[in-house]
Structure formats: C-alpha cells, structure tokens
Amino acid sequence: MRSGHESVAVLSPLPGRCVELSRVPDPVFSQGLVGGGAAVEPDRDAGRLTAIAPLEGRVIKVMPHAYIVQHPSGAAVLVHVGIDTVNLKGEGFTVHAAKGDQVRAGDPMVEVDVALVRAKGLSACSPVVVLDTAPDAVTPSDVGSQVAAGAPLFDLPE
Template identity: 60%
Template sequence: MTVHAPLPGKLVQLAEVPDPVFAQGMVGHGAALEPVASEDFVTVVAPVSGRMLKVMPHAFVVQAPSGQGVLVHLGIDTVKLEGDGFTVHVAKGDQVSAGDPLVDMDLTTVRAAGLSACCPVIVLDSAADAITPLTAAEDITAGQDLFAVFQ
C-alpha cells in the first residue's frame, strides 16, 4: 500500500515529532509533515482510498481496503482547540479516494495557541520495518508518494 502526503510541507522523521507517543512509534510508524511556515491555511486530503473509520476535527483514520488504518493527526495537542480552526468535510463511514479533501486546517489558529502544527501520518499498529520511505525530498506536495507499507 502506498500512503500519499495529506498536505504540503517539510518531511519530518517520526523520532523528531514533539510528542513521545508518535516519536516512539507507540501507535504505529510512518512519517510526519510540518506545514509550510508561511501558510495560514491548508486543506488536508485523504492519504489513501478507503472508508473513514474515525473523524475528529484534529485527527482522522482512513481504513484502506487492506484493512490497515492510516491516522493523520493535525498538529500536536490540537485536541485542546476543541475543533476551533478545523472544518471537517467528511463523516465516519464515508468512502473516500486518495486526494479527496477531508479537513481544512487554520494554521494561524493552531500556532496562535502555541501548539505545533506538525502532522504525523501513521499506519496504525505497524512495525518500523514495515514502512519504506518513497521520497528523499525535504519539501513534499499534497498527494506525493510518502511511504509504502508492507505487511
């Protein structure tokens, strides 16, 4: 399965994410993206095709046809915003295609609250050796191949 970048930004290694749950791979492995500092707003798109398993303003999980869940967490500790700064365009159970717009994220709101806008993209319950990076580029565009997952 190929996981695509859900937003444009700088590629960040998971170990560098400012949250130990993600940095230590406790929920799974993948990569992270730091949105471009000059941007105030970003539309986050589906990283894979599948069914929306979980939808919250600050995070979502898309279940691929293989059964694997891909979590995209929009910033760190952004649950504290209680939805402020996020506009959700899908609901739990919706079928989506990779690249479909799912959530608009107001980066100004996130940053004004003193929170990190870093967005982990995680294959739930995956092992580190199941993830193969597909790009060495530092600057990533939305929809670009990010990594492959092997079961």
Template identity: 50%
Template sequence: MKRTRVLSPVGGKAVGLAAVPDPVFAQAMVGPGTAVDPVRVPGHALAPVTGRVVKLHPHSYVVIDGHGHGVLVHLGVDTVGLKGEGFAPLVSEGDAVVAGQPLVEWDPAVVEAGGRSPICAVVALDADLEVLSDVVESGPVDGGTELFTWA
C-alpha cells in the same frame, strides 16, 4: 503482494516521526510512519489512501483501505485542546473517500497561534516498521505526494 501507497495529507517539509514533539508519535508507539511540517497557510488535509473514514475528529482521522491498512493523520500536536478551532471536517465517519480527497479544512497558523506544533503525523496503525518502504523523512512534499509504501 498487497501494497498501499500512503500520500501526504498536506504540503510542507517531511521531517520524520522522530521530529514530532510528542513522545507517542516520536517513538512510534502508535505505529511507524513519518511527519510533515506544513506550510502555514489555510488549506485542506487530504485522504492518505482510498478507503473508508473509520474515525474522524476535527484534528485527526483514520482511513482504512481495502487491504485493511489503517492510516492515522494527526493534524498538529495536542490539537484536541483547541476544541475544533481552526478545523472544519468535510466528510463524516463511515464515508468512502479517494486518496487525495480533501477531508478537513484547517489552518496551521491557528494551531501555532494556539501554542501548539502544527506538525502532522502520518502513521501506519498496527504495523511493523519492516512493512514500510520508501519512507520520506526529509525534503519538500506536496499534498498528495507519496510518503511511504505499506506492504
């Protein structure tokens, strides 16, 4: 069976998708997954899986692995309105990346100062909840630690 380990893009506290203050994520409309409330220090958002960056915005990205699993990382809520402030992409769409590789420099404190939540959603796109296992929804996590497994 093909299994993908999905890693946390940031360090902080796992809070689960239901804690994301956006109904699209909280109700798993985009797909199942979890979320991380990041530490409020400048840092890097990491690749959740090894694969190819198929979508890249300053505040979000999608990486598709070799099994065709697409993982969305959304850095904060309503952060598109910041027009890139507080974010600096380090890769380009189409780039091959390795799980744990820095993809975006960002500052959660800038997001928060802009009146937005810095909570990061990590979503298994086009997946059913039943295909995820070992989903981390509470407790401290480091960037690069496993958040869930996708079968």
C-alpha cells in the same frame, strides 16, 4: 518487485516538509507507539490548508484534528493534524468527511488554520501513521525534503 500485488502509496495529507516520526514533538508518535509512518511539517507561512485522504478506503474515525482511513487491504492510516490540537476543541478546523464515508486518495478530509494552530503555541507537525505496525515498518521516501499534498509519503507495509 513485490510478490503478486502492487504496493499502496500513502500520500502526504498536507504540503510541507517530510519529517521522520522520531522527530515529532510528541512521545506517543516519536516512539512509534501507535505505529510506523512519517510526519509533515507545513511551511512557516502556511495559512488555511485542506488535509486530504492519504489513501482510498473507508473513514473509520474523524475528529476536527485527526482522522483514520482504512484501506480495503485492512491497513488503517491515522492522520493527526498538529500536536495537542485536540485541545483546540475544533477551533480552526472544518471537517469535510464523515465516519463511514468511502474516500479516494486525495479527497478533502479536514481544513485547518495552520496559522491559528501556531498562534496558540501548538506544533503544526502532522504525523501520518499506519496503525498497529512496528515503529520501523515504514520507510518514508523523502525525509527532509518538501512534499506536496497528494505526493507519495511512503508505501503501506506488507
């Protein structure tokens, strides 16, 4: 048991396979330079998916390919949908949230055409990172196994 307060689960924004951050095909994420976390690799046959808010809080940034939700505790979680997807300049993405929105865990944030991302030669691997934490601050629960969108991915570090 934790002392005095309950842990906060960070939910998987997408369905797919839970991947260790160190295996993400981008050094900024794989080396934990932005923080600790995990990643989700959507299934090979994935088409259009809706990425959801990983926890409750306020949207502090939203772009077609990435968004940040800050929990009331102050922790901020970045969801980066795919690798190098900024280069698509919004193609294949539909944004459903706006900066300043209060969201609940599971609320729709952005829709992504995973098949289009992969057709453009990009990785759909999607890091979920607690910003400004140590690379080892987070222990993902189900590395290597399938996770549903909205299933717990890891707990916020204390």
